[in-house]
Amino acid sequence: MAKIAQVAAKYIIHSDIQIDGVVDRPDVIGAIFGQTEGLLGADLELRELQKSGRIGRIEVNLDTKGGKTQGEIVIPSSLDKAETSIVGAAIEIIQRIGPCNAKVTVKNIEDVRISKRQAVIERAKELLKNLMETSMPDSQELSDEVAYSVRMMEIQEYGREKLASGPGVDESDEVIVVEGRADVLNLLKHGFKNVIGMNGTSVPQTIIDLGKEKTITAFVDGDRGGQLIIQELLGSAEIDYVTKAPDGKEVEELTKKEIHKAIRARITAEQAKMEVGSIQQRQQQRDDRRDQRRPQQQRPTYQPRPHQPQKQVKQATAQEKAKFASMLEDLIGTRGAYILDDKLNILGKVPITELQSTIKSIASGIYAVVFDGVVDKDLVSAAERANINYLIGMDAKTRNTNSILIYTADNL
Numbered sequence: 001m002a003k004i005a006q007v008a009a010k011y012i013i014h015s016d017i018q019i020d021g022v023v024d025r026p027d028v029i030g031a032i033f034g035q036t037e038g039l040l041g042a043d044l045e046l047r048e049l050q051k052s053g054r055i056g057r058i059e060v061n062l063d064t065k066g067g068k069t070q071g072e073i074v075i076p077s078s079l080d081k082a083e084t085s086i087v088g089a090a091i092e093i094i095q096r097i098g099p100c101n102a103k104v105t106v107k108n109i110e111d112v113r114i115s116k117r118q119a120v121i122e123r124a125k126e127l128l129k130n131l132m133e134t135s136m137p138d139s140q141e142l143s144d145e146v147a148y149s150v151r152m153m154e155i156q157e158y159g160r161e162k163l164a165s166g167p168g169v170d171e172s173d174e175v176i177v178v179e180g181r182a183d184v185l186n187l188l189k190h191g192f193k194n195v196i197g198m199n200g201t202s203v204p205q206t207i208i209d210l211g212k213e214k215t216i217t218a219f220v221d222g223d224r225g226g227q228l229i230i231q232e233l234l235g236s237a238e239i240d241y242v243t244k245a246p247d248g249k250e251v252e253e254l255t256k257k258e259i260h261k262a263i264r265a266r267i268t269a270e271q272a273k274m275e276v277g278s279i280q281q282r283q284q285q286r287d288d289r290r291d292q293r294r295p296q297q298q299r300p301t302y303q304p305r306p307h308q309p310q311k312q313v314k315q316a317t318a319q320e321k322a323k324f325a326s327m328l329e330d331l332i333g334t335r336g337a338y339i340l341d342d343k344l345n346i347l348g349k350v351p352i353t354e355l356q357s358t359i360k361s362i363a364s365g366i367y368a369v370v371f372d373g374v375v376d377k378d379l380v381s382a383a384e385r386a387n388i389n390y391l392i393g394m395d396a397k398t399r400n401t402n403s404i405l406i407y408t409a410d411n412l
Contacts, residue, residue: 009056009076012110013088017060019069021100025060028073031097032058036090044086054078055087073104084109154188155181158196159206168193174215176263177207177239179229181378182252182356183219190256198229199377203236211238217266218242221250227276234273242272253357313389313405320344320368324392325412327370332394337371344368356382368392375406 017028036046049055056076062069073091077084088106096102158165164181172194178184180197187195198204210216218233220226222245233239243266245251246258254262267275316324323344331338337355339347339362347366350358352373359366359382368390369383375396383391383404392407400406 009078009112011077011079011081011084012112013073013075013077013084013091014107014110015073015075015088015091016105016107017062017069017071017073017102019097019100019102021069021098022064022067023062023069023097023100025062027098028060028062028071029058031094031102032073032091035094039093040086040090044083044090046087049079049087069100154193155184159204159209161199161204161206163196163199163204163206165196166193169196169210172214174217175210176217176219177210177233178219178251179221179226180252180381181376183250186252186254187219187259190259192259200381203232207233208237215240217263219244219251219262221245222247223250230272231276234269234276239269239272241266241268243267313403315405316390316407320390321407321412324368324370324390324407325409328372328392328394328409328412331370331372333372335372337369337373339366340368340370341365342367355379359383359386359388362386375408380404380406 019028033046038045042048046055050058054077056078059074060071061074062071075087075091077087079087088109092104092106094102094104154167156165156167157163158169164184166184166188169175174194176187176192176195178187178195178197180199184195184197196207196210198207207216216237216239218230218239218241220229220242226244230242230244234242243262245254245262249258251259327338327340327346335352337350337352339350339358341347344367347362348358352371355369355371355373356379359369363386366383366386366388369388370392373393375391375393375398377398379391380398380401384401388404390405390407392412394409396406396408398406
């Protein structure tokens with residue numbers, strides 16, 4: 001005898017049954033077949049429909065309390081809507097089961113396909129959400145990743161100070177001197193291979209030596225720090241040209257168009273010296289006028305500020321180190337970074353390509369940074385300005401400072 005399961009049915013008839021007495025499941029099934037026999041004609045005879053597999057196994061669930069029985073009848077059907085409805089109406093004619101009065105009421109006829117469609121929709125939503133969270137990056141992200149990888153392959157260490165540089169410093173007659181490694185990477189990205197970074201405000205001997213052999217263009221940030229570096233370079237090395245990023249911008253943030261525009265607008269070192277002298281002269285004049293306007297008796301006597309010791313960071317506690325190690329393990333292979341507050345709560349997660357710019361934009365309130373990368377001097381400089389205590393990376397190319405402690409995967 002062919003039987004259909006509920007999972008293969010198109011419709012399911014759900015009925016309630018109430019019996020004034022105590023009966024068993026076989027009694028109910030016998031009454032269903034017996035009292036509907038011959039009622040609907042040969043085509044809708046329940047026994048024949050069940051033999052052909054068009055009506056499935058009839059499920060009867062009963063519960064007896066206080067001498068009365070009540071329960072549920074479930075009938076799977078692969079008939080069409082009209083025929084299934086006729087079968088459902090037919091079982092409501094049952095009035096007695098054995099010696100007991102009975103009443104059958106069809107609660108509803110469930111369309112299994114609708115339920116399945118709803119399940120499919122809910123599952124599809126879940127799958128789509130997972131896909132969007134773990135999907136591959138878009139074209140721009142792929143392009144940025146490839147460009148970053150190429151820049152990392154091209155960047156080199158130059159001279160005894162191991163300054164970050166492009167591969168074309170030796171071959172080129174002209175060299176562009178920038179402030180740090182991030183600036184070198186940005187210029188490499190846009191095709192400038194004859195670039196070298198100072199890695200600080202003091203002028204390395206390598207830059208002084210290059211100035212004797214090559215045409216040097218100093219390319220600095222458009223802020224007060226950039227102006228100070230220009231003065232340092234003009235006083236220590238043989239610089240030929242000077243240019244700056246637009247006001248308020250850093251070289252590492254510039255687009256290709258902005259870089260080309262800045263280099264075309266470079267000025268000679270002699271002109272830069274005149275501008276520096278003019279700026280210093282104007283500043284002195286302003287100071288003199290301010291002193292003249294101030295009454296003599298009210299002129300304060302300035303005393304040098306007492307020396308303030310630099311911030312000393314304590315070694316991380318065992319609990320903090322364990323927390324750092326756990327976070328560092330979570331980040332392996334993600335090229336991401338966690339930014340933490342002093343309670344080791346995660347303030348945010350960013351790609352390491354945006355880590356320095358994020359630190360500069362937040363400026364304060366960061367206690368530690370854990371990231372899937374290498375700690376270098378540029379990151380340490382940015383962290384010092386933001387008053388960060390700890391940098392935790394996979395490896396390090398620099399040492400601890402008075403204000404920042406560096407931990408790696410090897411020493412956690």
